[in-house]
Amino acid sequence: MYALPTKINKLIPVSLFMIIVIFIIANIFNQEEIIDNWYPTDILFIILPLIVIILGIVLSAIYKGSGYHGKAWIVFTLSIGVWYGGEITYEYDYEYDFKDISTLTSDIFYITGYPIFFAFTILYLIPRKDTISKYMIMIAMLISIVVVAPTLYLTFEEESELDYLTVFLYAIYPILDGLILGPSIIAIMLFFRGEVNFLWTLVLLATISDVVGDTLYLIFSVEESYYPGHPLDILFLFSYVFYAFGVYSHIKLYRTPEKNRF
Template sequence: MANLQTKTNELLVFALCAIFLAMMVSNYFGQQAAGLTYNVLNMSITGPLVLFSIIQILRNKYYSQLGKAWICFSSFATLWFVAEVIWLVDELVYHVKPWPSEADYFWFAGYPMYFMFSMYYLKPFKALISKRVIFLASVTTITVAVFSISVSELQNIDFSEPEAIIGLAYPIADAATLFPITVSLNLFLRGQVNFLWMLLMIGMLCFVVSDLGFLIFTLDDSYYSGHPIDTIYLWAYTFLLFGSYNQLLVFKKRNSKNRFDMQESLR
């Protein structure tokens, strides 16, 4: 198991480096090349992510803890995949500005699904989560939300514009996901869970960072599809993909009693 984890970690590092290199090289050749590279890589990652999440549903009984968790995660992954497809079609087929667009409805709909998944993910560790950790997670969530609003106010944005409202809504929605992420990081730093277990949380943490960057670059009109900040978006999906793959390796057999804390070498 340890050898498998090492190989998975090595493959993850390779994937992250390859994505970074591809994005930097494509940006060197211009915005059009960067946009095309980003969209191709995006579909190459999000497609398998949806597939892995669906396999998890089929592998686990729907009424079990794992089954319910993966229904939520699969819903989240599918909604965001649809959003990415809409973005791609708008940009590469219709050649229109893909933001804001109908894709935003699917992205926003995915947040509650991910949050519910994270609750199922953390539920087996309930006894290890203290009130102090809950307080810290709450403060982190509120702080990031306030910071996002402050950044927008410093830019003197016009909140009568739908684009501005949507741009601000993403960091605020991301801030809500920081609650389970902060709790998970606490478990990881205390040695209660391993790095591969954390990937499904680290992925969303990357979205928090990239959405904040997207907001900043959009407000000063310097963002374009394939912008270097999009590298973090691709990393986020990559972390989620490898996290899902790791769970497939851990729970190879269907068992309604499987729990997220019942893993060999979890610590």
């Protein structure tokens, strides 16, 4: 089984801790708006996804689109790029309106990124399809349903207080989270059997961070208590940290001599 380099092992908790500290400071001093609809903590939503995209480009260049994995990393980078579009177009103050597409711009980016990321997971796992049993698929599906069910329940419990478009947008995210959670769980099963590397542990952690973040976002949005620099944003940033170190660890793995990889 591939061992995570000691340097990366130390940097992950340090990076997560630094994000927490930044948000504590931002909330203590009541951060001020830098420019229209942008706050100091929002800078992290520019930097971290961009780091993941750059690392994805590097890994895509290494594989040169060769085989399923080469194509998978191109698709992965594209998915993070689409989500990045959602981050930079997100607005704190908005009301969904079909007549004004600008109110839906960030959601269009976010939602589009999910099926692209799902394609990445499938492309990555296809070479190992012979080792994936129906039992593993069933377990992954059941876990995904259990994890995302609370968010769906909260969404429809508040249905009477929300318009149909808002209910749809709140409900679609946990469903999409479940879509990418399933393959990640299967990959983790393969990881413990020594068939995939540590990348997938970090991908799973990133997905779980997004699932919990989406659930809390729903709660705080309905209560109208979400604000710039809200602590729940830490979870979304954690997911980018996990993706970044996952890709970086895979780059390190690729450059490791074959006999020393496992």
